[in-house]
Amino acid sequence: MCDAGGVRMNLATGPDPTDLLTLPWSVPLEEWPHEHLVSLPRGISRHVVRFATIGGTVYAVKEIAQETAQREYGLLRSLARAGIPVVEAVGVVSGRATPAGEPLDSALVTKHLRFSLPYRALFSRRLDHDLETKLLDALAELIVKLHLAGFAWGDCSLSNTLFRRDAGALSAYLVDAETGQLHPRLSDGQRDYDLELARTNLGGELLDLQGAGLLSASVDPITTAESVVDRYCRLWDELTRPQTISADEWDRIEQRLRRLNALGYDVSQIEVDEVEGRPEIFLQTQVVEAGHHRRRLQQLTGLDVGENQARRILNDLDTFRAQAVMPGTDVDEAEVARHWKSDVFEPVVALIGPELAAKLEPAEFYHEVLEHRWFLSEAAGRSVPLEKAARSYIDTVLRFRPDERAVLDPTLMGVGQVEAAEDS
Amino acid sequence: MASISFQKAQRWYPGADTPAVPGIDLEIEDGEFMVLVGPSGCGKSTTLRMLAGLEEVNSGHIFIGDRDVTKVPPKDRDIAMVFQNYALYPHMTVADNMAFALKMAKVPKDEQDRRVKDAARILGLEEYLDRKPKALSGGQRQRVAMGRAIVRNPQVFCMDEPLSNLDAKMRVHTRTDIAKLQRDLGVTTVYVTHDQVEAMTMGDRVAVMKLGELQQVDTPLNLYDKPANLFVAGFIGSPQMNLLEGVAANGAVELGGYAMPLGEAAPHAEGKVTVGIRPESWRIVAASEGGLAVVVTVVEELGADGFAYGTADLDGTAVDIIVRVGGREAVHKGETLHVVPEPSKVHVFDTATGERLS
Numbered sequence: 001m002c003d004a005g006g007v008r009m010n011l012a013t014g015p016d017p018t019d020l021l022t023l024p025w026s027v028p029l030e031e032w033p034h035e036h037l038v039s040l041p042r043g044i045s046r047h048v049v050r051f052a053t054i055g056g057t058v059y060a061v062k063e064i065a066q067e068t069a070q071r072e073y074g075l076l077r078s079l080a081r082a083g084i085p086v087v088e089a090v091g092v093v094s095g096r097a098t099p100a101g102e103p104l105d106s107a108l109v110t111k112h113l114r115f116s117l118p119y120r121a122l123f124s125r126r127l128d129h130d131l132e133t134k135l136l137d138a139l140a141e142l143i144v145k146l147h148l149a150g151f152a153w154g155d156c157s158l159s160n161t162l163f164r165r166d167a168g169a170l171s172a173y174l175v176d177a178e179t180g181q182l183h184p185r186l187s188d189g190q191r192d193y194d195l196e197l198a199r200t201n202l203g204g205e206l207l208d209l210q211g212a213g214l215l216s217a218s219v220d221p222i223t224t225a226e227s228v229v230d231r232y233c234r235l236w237d238e239l240t241r242p243q244t245i246s247a248d249e250w251d252r253i254e255q256r257l258r259r260l261n262a263l264g265y266d267v268s269q270i271e272v273d274e275v276e277g278r279p280e281i282f283l284q285t286q287v288v289e290a291g292h293h294r295r296r297l298q299q300l301t302g303l304d305v306g307e308n309q310a311r312r313i314l315n316d317l318d319t320f321r322a323q324a325v326m327p328g329t330d331v332d333e334a335e336v337a338r339h340w341k342s343d344v345f346e347p348v349v350a351l352i353g354p355e356l357a358a359k360l361e362p363a364e365f366y367h368e369v370l371e372h373r374w375f376l377s378e379a380a381g382r383s384v385p386l387e388k389a390a391r392s393y394i395d396t397v398l399r400f401r402p403d404e405r406a407v408l409d410p411t412l413m414g415v416g417q418v419e420a421a422e423d424s
Numbered sequence: 425m426a427s428i429s430f431q432k433a434q435r436w437y438p439g440a441d442t443p444a445v446p447g448i449d450l451e452i453e454d455g456e457f458m459v460l461v462g463p464s465g466c467g468k469s470t471t472l473r474m475l476a477g478l479e480e481v482n483s484g485h486i487f488i489g490d491r492d493v494t495k496v497p498p499k500d501r502d503i504a505m506v507f508q509n510y511a512l513y514p515h516m517t518v519a520d521n522m523a524f525a526l527k528m529a530k531v532p533k534d535e536q537d538r539r540v541k542d543a544a545r546i547l548g549l550e551e552y553l554d555r556k557p558k559a560l561s562g563g564q565r566q567r568v569a570m571g572r573a574i575v576r577n578p579q580v581f582c583m584d585e586p587l588s589n590l591d592a593k594m595r596v597h598t599r600t601d602i603a604k605l606q607r608d609l610g611v612t613t614v615y616v617t618h619d620q621v622e623a624m625t626m627g628d629r630v631a632v633m634k635l636g637e638l639q640q641v642d643t644p645l646n647l648y649d650k651p652a653n654l655f656v657a658g659f660i661g662s663p664q665m666n667l668l669e670g671v672a673a674n675g676a677v678e679l680g681g682y683a684m685p686l687g688e689a690a691p692h693a694e695g696k697v698t699v700g701i702r703p704e705s706w707r708i709v710a711a712s713e714g715g716l717a718v719v720v721t722v723v724e725e726l727g728a729d730g731f732a733y734g735t736a737d738l739d740g741t742a743v744d745i746i747v748r749v750g751g752r753e754a755v756h757k758g759e760t761l762h763v764v765p766e767p768s769k770v771h772v773f774d775t776a777t778g779e780r781l782s
């Protein structure tokens with residue numbers, strides 16, 4: 001907590017409060033001078049949201065009522081603790097007033113999620129031909145994660161989600177938790193309602209993209225929006241469905257666990273009940289945390305990357321181990337991972353160089369290089385060294401990609417609810 | 425159009441120790457605007473969601489008209505749930521912004537057009553139908569959002585805190601808009617809010633809830649004039665009703681040396697009671713006339729009138745008292761006021777049960 005001239009800041013540990021104090025809190029957010037702001041694309045929103053930069057860090061500032069700000073802050077922090085991908089809540093600034101004493105709404109401050117892409121940016125600079133599928137898969141998975149954690153979103157939409165590249169796929173992050181509720185467990189009705197909202201909001205957003213001429217002609221906004229529900233249900237069933245197995249099929253429990261791990265989920269509890277009078281076992285797994293691969297890679301290497309990126313890198317690590325370690329010798333896993341990181345990963349990533357650093361996140365770059373190497377090797381009919389593949393990728397692909405660390409696209413600057421229509 | 429009847433409808437969330445709504449009985453008339461109000465967590469949303477079919481009813485029944493809908497899926501109930509959040513899409517016309525839910529529900533195009541036109545006429549948006557939302561004022565944008573619900577032509581509207589995201593000014597404006605619209609359309613409406621002012625200004629009747637139970641279902645005026653228990657008395661009205669605990673005997677209540685006459689309110693009350701006096705029901709009297717002595721700590725001037733906030737000493741305990749004062753009455757911080765209640769405006773409650781005695 002920090003007090004300065006009536007303005008109160010409740011901050012999470014981390015940012016230096018004196019940094020945030022340099023912002024003009026006594027001015028309504030809409031009138032903040034340009035020197036403090038960066039123009040980054042935004043989703044549709046009803047509140048005023050601006051991006052401010054201080055000492056190299058970009059913050060998102062949203063002007064909302066004190067109680068709402070406090071509530072949203074709390075929810076974002078709880079979700080983050082539960083391992084859900086959300087934007088990082090930094091603090092709430094309250095007690096704001098103009099020099100004339102006119103009170104101003106509070107401000108919720110979050111960290112701008114680096115390399116995140118609002119959906120409009122993804123559509124307007126389309127790099128993936130199957131963007132809609134990737135987007136919907138990511139969104140459906142985010143809703144599943146939230147529901148597993150007992151969070152009823154209450155306002156699921158593309159505007160309230162940010163996307164990040166994740167080993168060729170996309171992963172979704174929640175930005176707007178304002179309407180959410182956290183319970184130990186959700187009822188089916190609460191989940192259905194979220195899906196209904198998702199379907200409706202997506203329908204509107206896709207129709208809007210169509211109106212803006214950004215949707216492929218082959219995509220039907222309505223059936224596409226509807227498909228989010230199927231995608232969700234498939235994953236939800238896979239993760240939560242109880243299973244009946246016969247008493248001599250214990251290995252099927254292990255299969256199930258492996259399958260859930262492969263999907264990226266960890267299981268906290270297995271409930272095995274005998275089915276009365278029958279030689280069968282009722283198996284109910286309780287899936288808790290998403291991010292199985294991500295956590296494992298972080299333990300091994302300290303790298304914090306997306307779930308798919310982690311899966312990809314762990315495979316690469318396995319290959320490395322197979323090559324680097326003599327068969328039959330017993331070498332510590334973490335030891336091998338350290339060698340891989342310093343001898344393989346870091347040298348490749350270092351090739352990017354500062355002038356291209358804003359193009360792609362290092363882990364995504366690494367994934368792309370692995371892909372690129374595969375193509376090169378196929379074409380050459382032999383295995384191409386990683387370093388060579390990396391140089392080739394940088395010269396033939398990376399250089400020509402748009403920057404994504406903080407998308408600076410003049411046609412998308414500060415897209416809000418109403419301004420957006422002016423761009424079209 | 426339809427009436428609604430909740431009959432001991434119960435909702436128990438999976439894994440919870442107690443039901444969120446143990447069993448609600450509530451009759452809503454055809455065309456009525458019913459507001460469910462109460463503090464956070466009292467079960468308003470759960471009740472509404474049971475009606476909309478979004479929450480399973482564990483026991484009891486819900487009827488819409490003559491039809492038992494307890495087990496009917498949401499889409500077959502002919503209810504429009506008005507979302508708490510709405511977004512207007514900048515690249516779509518006002519007409520498309522209103523129609524897109526119909527499009528998603530696969531309503532034929534000519535039917536869509538007809539319903540959008542009808543709604544636009546009711547909302548005064550006809551001339552904007554082909555424009556983009558950016559051409560609209562804030563109030564008109566709210567109306568487009570309402571239009572989305574109207575075009576669905578339902579038997580019942582369910583609204584869960586639809587104004588919670590608006591700023592104070594827009595909220596007051598939209599409140600009147602919704603209430604008027606509902607009266608014009610005559611569609612039975614159930615509206616959930618935690619804000620008692622909103623409830624009192626919008627509802628034909630208001631159902632006050634606490635811990636999953638209905639406390640009182642009545643017109644706004646009756647809730648204000650005859651609160652059924654202490655909870656309703658304290659919840660309805662702003663600033664709050666003054667609630668003072670004392671012992672009743674011989675037609676009066678002993679309040680720190682002041683024997684407040686109970687008059688006709690509850691002449692035979694005995695024992696521990698709580699008297700309720702609304703801030704506007706006090707009369708300031710001369711010190712010589714007795715009354716309750718209140719030391720003023722804050723004066724809030726609102727123009728035509730104002731409120732004096734102070735404390736009274738009731739046998740060693742400082743109790744907060746709010747007194748409405750006329751704009752011309754000069755009341756100052758630090759001053760001691762002597763106040764007596766308007767005899768016909770005294771509410772008396774049983775302190776132990778909270779029930780109204782007067």
Ligand SMILES: Nc1ncnc2c1ncn2[C@@H]1O[C@H](COP(=O)(O)OP(=O)(O)OP(=O)(O)O)[C@@H](O)[C@H]1O
Nearest residue numbers: 042043045046047049060087110111112113159176
């Ligand atoms: N931390 C962040 N990093 C990147 N972008 C952000 C961040 N916070 C907000 N944004 C952008 O700002 C937009 C608006 O934010 P948000 O959804 O929280 O506002 P809102 O007014 O509450 O929206 P709604 O109308 O849905 O309630 C988002 O769509 C997102 O694009």
Ligand SMILES: Nc1ncnc2c1ncn2[C@@H]1O[C@H](COP(=O)(O)OP(=O)(O)OP(=O)(O)O)[C@@H](O)[C@H]1O
Nearest residue numbers: 183185186187437440444464465466467468469470
């Ligand atoms: N999935 C759930 N599991 C357990 N308890 C729940 C669940 N969902 C809601 N509840 C509880 O049920 C009770 C009633 O909730 P409900 O949302 O109906 O209240 P409300 O009056 O609408 O409150 P608010 O104004 O905060 O929305 C609360 O105590 C709430 O915490």
Ligand SMILES: [Mg+2]
Nearest residue numbers: 045159160176
């Ligand atoms: Mg939002």
Ligand SMILES: [Mg+2]
Nearest residue numbers: 176177178179
């Ligand atoms: Mg929001």
